[in-house]
Amino acid sequence: MSESQVKPPLPYSARDVVLPGDASCHGCPIPIALKVLSAVFGEKMILVIPACCTSVIVGTYPGQSLKASIIHVPFASAAAVASGVAQALKMRGISDVQVVAWAGDGGTADIGMATVSGAAERNEDIFYIMYDNEAYMNTGIQRSSSTPRGAWTTTTPILGKGENKKDVAKVLIAHNVPYVATASIGYPHDLYSKLQRAKNIHGFKYIQIHAPCPTGWRFDPKYTVKIAKLAVETGFWILYEYYNGKLIISGPSRPLLDSSKRKPIEEYLKLQGRFRTITPEIINSINEYIESNWSWIKKLM
Amino acid sequence: MSKKIALTGNYAIAYAVKLAKPDVIAAYPITPQSPIVEKLAEMIESGELKASMIRVESEHSALAACFGAAVAGARVFTATSSQGLLYMHEVVHWASRARIPMVMAVVSRTINTPWNIWPDHSDFVDQRDTGWIMAYAMDNQEAFDLTLQAFKISEDPSVYLPVMVGIEGFILSHTAMPVEIPDEKLVDDWLGERTQPYVIDGLEPKGLGPLTLPEDTEDIFYGIQLAMENSKRVIKSVDSEYGKLFGREYGGLISCYYCNNAKYIAIALGSWTGDLIEAVNTLREEGYPIGVIRVRFYRPFPREDLWEVLRGAKGVFVFDRAISFGAWGPLFTDLVAGLIQYTNKLPIIVNIVAGIAGVHVSAEDFHNMLLSLINRVESGLEHGYFDWVRIRR
Numbered sequence: 197m198s199e200s201q202v203k204p205p206l207p208y209s210a211r212d213v214v215l216p217g218d219a220s221c222h223g224c225p226i227p228i229a230l231k232v233l234s235a236v237f238g239e240k241m242i243l244v245i246p247a248c249c250t251s252v253i254v255g256t257y258p259g260q261s262l263k264a265s266i267i268h269v270p271f272a273s274a275a276a277v278a279s280g281v282a283q284a285l286k287m288r289g290i291s292d293v294q295v296v297a298w299a300g301d302g303g304t305a306d307i308g309m310a311t312v313s314g315a316a317e318r319n320e321d322i323f324y325i326m327y328d329n330e331a332y333m334n335t336g337i338q339r340s341s342s343t344p345r346g347a348w349t350t351t352t353p354i355l356g357k358g359e360n361k362k363d364v365a366k367v368l369i370a371h372n373v374p375y376v377a378t379a380s381i382g383y384p385h386d387l388y389s390k391l392q393r394a395k396n397i398h399g400f401k402y403i404q405i406h407a408p409c410p411t412g413w414r415f416d417p418k419y420t421v422k423i424a425k426l427a428v429e430t431g432f433w434i435l436y437e438y439y440n441g442k443l444i445i446s447g448p449s450r451p452l453l454d455s456s457k458r459k460p461i462e463e464y465l466k467l468q469g470r471f472r473t474i475t476p477e478i479i480n481s482i483n484e485y486i487e488s489n490w491s492w493i494k495k496l497m
Numbered sequence: 498m499s500k501k502i503a504l505t506g507n508y509a510i511a512y513a514v515k516l517a518k519p520d521v522i523a524a525y526p527i528t529p530q531s532p533i534v535e536k537l538a539e540m541i542e543s544g545e546l547k548a549s550m551i552r553v554e555s556e557h558s559a560l561a562a563c564f565g566a567a568v569a570g571a572r573v574f575t576a577t578s579s580q581g582l583l584y585m586h587e588v589v590h591w592a593s594r595a596r597i598p599m600v601m602a603v604v605s606r607t608i609n610t611p612w613n614i615w616p617d618h619s620d621f622v623d624q625r626d627t628g629w630i631m632a633y634a635m636d637n638q639e640a641f642d643l644t645l646q647a648f649k650i651s652e653d654p655s656v657y658l659p660v661m662v663g664i665e666g667f668i669l670s671h672t673a674m675p676v677e678i679p680d681e682k683l684v685d686d687w688l689g690e691r692t693q694p695y696v697i698d699g700l701e702p703k704g705l706g707p708l709t710l711p712e713d714t715e716d717i718f719y720g721i722q723l724a725m726e727n728s729k730r731v732i733k734s735v736d737s738e739y740g741k742l743f744g745r746e747y748g749g750l751i752s753c754y755y756c757n758n759a760k761y762i763a764i765a766l767g768s769w770t771g772d773l774i775e776a777v778n779t780l781r782e783e784g785y786p787i788g789v790i791r792v793r794f795y796r797p798f799p800r801e802d803l804w805e806v807l808r809g810a811k812g813v814f815v816f817d818r819a820i821s822f823g824a825w826g827p828l829f830t831d832l833v834a835g836l837i838q839y840t841n842k843l844p845i846i847v848n849i850v851a852g853i854a855g856v857h858v859s860a861e862d863f864h865n866m867l868l869s870l871i872n873r874v875e876s877g878l879e880h881g882y883f884d885w886v887r888i889r890r
Contacts, residue, residue, distance in 0.1 A: 242699045244565065257709035265697050267568055268706035269561065270587050276558035280521060280565025280573075283549040285698060287520040288570055293699030311561070314554030 213239055218261035220253040223417025225381040225407035225424065227253070229327055230262065232384045233296070236391040239264050241294040242281055246274040246308060248300035249334045249409075250327075272307040274299045275315035278322045286321070294395065296323040301342035302332045305364045312364075312402075316371040319399040323391075326364060326402075329409035337412040344432075345485065346478040348414075348470040356474065360485050365404045366492070369438050373400040376438040380406040382424025383448050386435060390446075397439070406433045414469025423467055431458040431486050434493055443496035453494070461486065499743070504676040506669030509637040510576065510602045510662070511536035512676070513644035515546050516684045517600070520571035520691075523551035523562035527581040528614050529666035530604040534576055556581035560588040560601070567597045568705060570696040572648065576602035578666060579620045580609060586624070592659045593628030593721060595705060598651035598693050599659045601629075602644065605767070606666040607854045615855020616665040618767060618819040622795065622827045624661065628721045630728055631796040633663040633767050635752075637674045640664045642745055643793075645684065649735050652692045655727040665768045667855075679743045687742055725797040732794060750799035752791040755781055756806050759788030761871055764803075765816040766792045766828060769858055773816065776863035785871060792828065800835030807836065812845045812874040813881075814867065818852045825883040826850045845874050846881040851888060862888055 213234035220227055226249055233241070242265040245251055251268055255261045269277040278297040285293055297315075304312055304326040312324060331349050332338040339349040341362040348356050368376045375394045379387040387405060394401040408424050410417040427433035428448050435446035451457045461482055465471040504512060511533050514522070522541075524534035540546035551562045556577050563573040577585060582603055592599060603624075607617045624631065630650060634640040640662065647660035664670060697703045709717070733749040740746025754774050756762065765773050770791040777789050790806055792799065807813055817826020824830065829848035836843055847870055852858040866886065 239702050240699050242569075242697060252708055254704075254707060257707045257713055260704045260707055263702050265699050265702050266704040266707070267565065267697055268704075269564070270557075270591055272557060273561035273564075273588060276523075276553060276561035277565035277568075279551055279553075279558075280523060280562035280567070280571075281569040281697075282565075283521050283551055283562070284566035284569035284571035284573075287549050288698065290698055290700070295699075310554055311558050314558055317554075318551070 213263045215261050215263060218253050219255055220249070221411045221417070223410040223420040224249070224253070225329065225409065225420050226250055226327060228381045228384065229387070229405050229407060232387045233325070233391065234262070234264065235388060236395065237264070237294045237296070240292055241265065241296055242267060244269055244274050244278040244281060244295065244297045246299050246303040247271040247334065248303050249329070250298060252334060271303055272311055274303060274308055275311040275322070275324055278324070279315050279318065279320040282320055282322050294323065296325060298325050298327070300333070301326060301328045301330060302340045305342045305362050306340055313371065316368055316373045316400045316402070319373060321398055323394065323401045323403065325405065327405045327407045329407045329412060330361070331412050333409050333412040345482060346471055346474045348472065356478070365402065368402040373402060374398070374439060375401040377403045378406070378433070378435050379403055380424045380428055380433060380435060381408070382421050382428060383435065386446050386448060390437060393437070412470070414472070415467050419467055423464065426459065426464040426467070429459045430461045430464045431455070431490060432461060432464055434489060436493065438496070443493060445493065445497065453490070455487070455490070499677055499679045501675050501677045503673045504637055505532065505671055505673045506637045506640045506664045507532040507604065507671070508536055509641040509676045510644050510664070511540070512678055513641045514574045515540055516678070516681060517572065517574070517645060517648045517688060519548050519574045521549050521551065521563065521566035521573045522575065523553050523559045523566070523573070524575050525553055525556045525559045525577070525581060527556070527578045529606055529670045530576045530578040530581070530602070532670070533602055533604070556585040557588060560585040560592065563599055564588060564592050564595070564597060567599045567693070568595070568697050570691070570693070570698050572691040573599045574601070576604065578604045579606040582620045582624065583608065589624055589627045589629065594717065596657045596694050596720070596724070597659060598657055600644065600647040600651055601659065601661045603661050603663045604666045604670045605663055613854050614666065616668055617853050617855060618663070621663045622819045625796065625827060628658065629796065630656070630658050630660040630725070630794065631663070632660065632794050633792070634669070635768050635770055635791060637669055638676050638745065639747065640669060641676050641678070642739065645688070646735050646739055649688055650728060650731055653731045654692060656724050656731050657694045658721065658724050658728065663767065668768050683742060687738070729797050729799070729801070747793060749802065750794040750797070751802045752793055753788060753806060754791070755788035756790065757788070759786050760810065761785070761787040761812045761814065761874070762790055762807055762810045763787065763814045763816060763867060764790045764792065764828065764832065766795060767818065769818060769852055772858060772860040773863045775860035776867055779864055780867060787867065787871065798831045798835055800838065803832060804836060804839045807844065808839070810844045812847070812870065814870050815846065815848045817848060817850045820850050820853060820885065829883065845878055848881070848883040850883070850885040856888055858888055
């Protein structure tokens with residue numbers, strides 16, 4: 197193995213923060229993401245969590261599965277509560293604690309959108325992390341604006357979702373915040389280095405983590421990471437960072453600028469029960485969606 | 498040194514907040530509340546007040562940001578009205594259920610639709626079941642005093658609940674009267690540093706509000722009920738120590754006017770009680786044995802204090818400036834529910850709903866209504882009733 201192929205190990209003191217035992221489903225991507233987060237911030241973080249899977253995953257009163265601070269908050273309020281926490285810490289002179297709004301796609305792309313936009317526009321000194329499992333999983337797999345086209349959900353039960361996925365990272369780039377990145381639980385080192393870079397940036401930092409959900413996407417729980425990787429390898433989910441007015445495509449996605457290097461989207465779709473009844477027309481439209489995302493990326497590079 | 502300056506109700510509240518030295522203020526504009534936070538913004542930008550102001554994108558976020566800041570150890574304040582209060586309603590509950598001390602001003606305005614910015618109490622009483630201590634002022638001086646006291650009450654360890662202070666929009670919010678501002682040093686010594694039941698500032702791992710089973714959740718909510726009971730004592734002692742220090746004492750949860758030897762008692766909340774008192778003045782001069790109770794604290798509901806005054810009354814006239822559609826006025830509901838815990842023989846209790854959506858009710862209107870009510874009781878009215886009186890000129 198050559199030197200360049202050796203990946204740096206994650207500091208798995210992460211287990212000191214993400215304690216063994218939580219209420220997540222088998223194969224849940226969320227604890228994976230939390231471990232990476234913990235590897236970066238340790239105990240000195242305050243997670244502000246609106247209604248989402250994580251509200252349940254971290255356990256029931258009086259215990260919690262994270263050895264960090266958690267404030268559970270109303271669905272649409274995470275970015276606002278996090279703003280308040282950050283301002284209070286600033287007024288109290290506490291500077292070594294990271295405030296992280298940690299929300300799902302429903303709490304971000306839908307009900308929390310105005311609140312996220314407000315905090316972004318004010319450039320609050322917080323992390324806003326959306327773990328994107330592409331539907332309202334905690335309430336029972338209902339469609340969100342972040343659900344991809346063609347996906348079965350319990351509120352698109354026969355026809356599948358008719359619209360494309362809302363691109364929240366793009367919305368945040370339009371806010372001109374200091375840092376925006378996409379990430380995936382399939383690439384923890386990539387997420388780790390993004391968090392490391394962003395933590396030194398003052399102001400609003402947005403990271404969207406693609407998080408395949410076995411329960412909602414209808415796949416075998418052993419495939420969580422495989423599907424996360426396929427989302428990237430097919431070019432469906434593009435890993436990048438955006439700061440200083442420039443988009444930097446991340447390592448795992450970089451070769452895929454060349455569309456011939458991308459795996460066929462079918463490889464990603466066929467492992468997921470939610471795409472079981474997808475038609476060739478929808479597959480075509482997903483391919484067009486992927487292509488248009490890549491052209492947008494190329495424009496910003 | 499204390500000083501006396503002419504202030505609108507809104508500015509009186511802003512000056513009280515300034516003296517309370519909050520760390521974080523978050524607010525969203527709405528008529529008729531806006532001048533409170535405009536004044537506070539000016540104080541912050543000019544350096545008079547050392548606080549952080551979060552100019553949020555909605556009322557929901559205003560209270561959410563205050564909640565976050567308060568949990569993290571800051572003294573906080575926000576203000577709102579009407580639709581804004583309804584929009585933040587979810588967080589209103591959230592804050593009290595988390596037992597987080599904070600203060601909010603509610604500058605009352607009726608609820609839409611149709612568009613209407615005139616005052617009644619419907620926005621305020623709509624927060625009845627939220628677990629906030631709810632005070633309502635009659636004039637600008639009291640708005641100032643109650644706001645300052647709200648911080649003290651909210652942060653009392655036997656209370657630890659948020660407090661809202663109401664005033665009527667425009668009637669108080671946009672009209673000026675001389676308001677005495679007490680000496681800053683005296684206020685500092687009296688109010689002291691912020692206290693709260695817990696702080697989540699990341700220095701040690703803590704959690705707030707996780708999934709909680711029914712019995713534990715019920716215990717948490719029962720604690721709010723106990724705290725409400727405790728707060729009655731605290732409200733009275735704060736009122737009395739404030740009186741000793743700053744010269745104004747209001748009587749605790751209620752204020753009474755001409756209540757001694759009164760056969761009849763009129764009850765109301767807020768600034769229209771001023772007109773009611775004026776009418777009762779006249780009636781007293783005309784020889785009628787009538788008094789007024791002004792409810793200063795709507796939550797906790799002052800049933801003990803009301804019973805003490807009303808136990809000998811022959812007729813009680815409750816004036817509500819809010820309506821629970823399909824029923825009657827909310828003060829009336831609470832009063833009757835409170836009194837039947839003491840007696841099976843209630844006095845005649847009549848509920849008049851009036852002044853809805855900002856319709857003006859003058860002292861003369863009150864005089865006419867009271868006279869007619871007294872006459873009906875004197876002519877042998879057998880039981881109480883409810884009437885929505887729509888005054889038209």
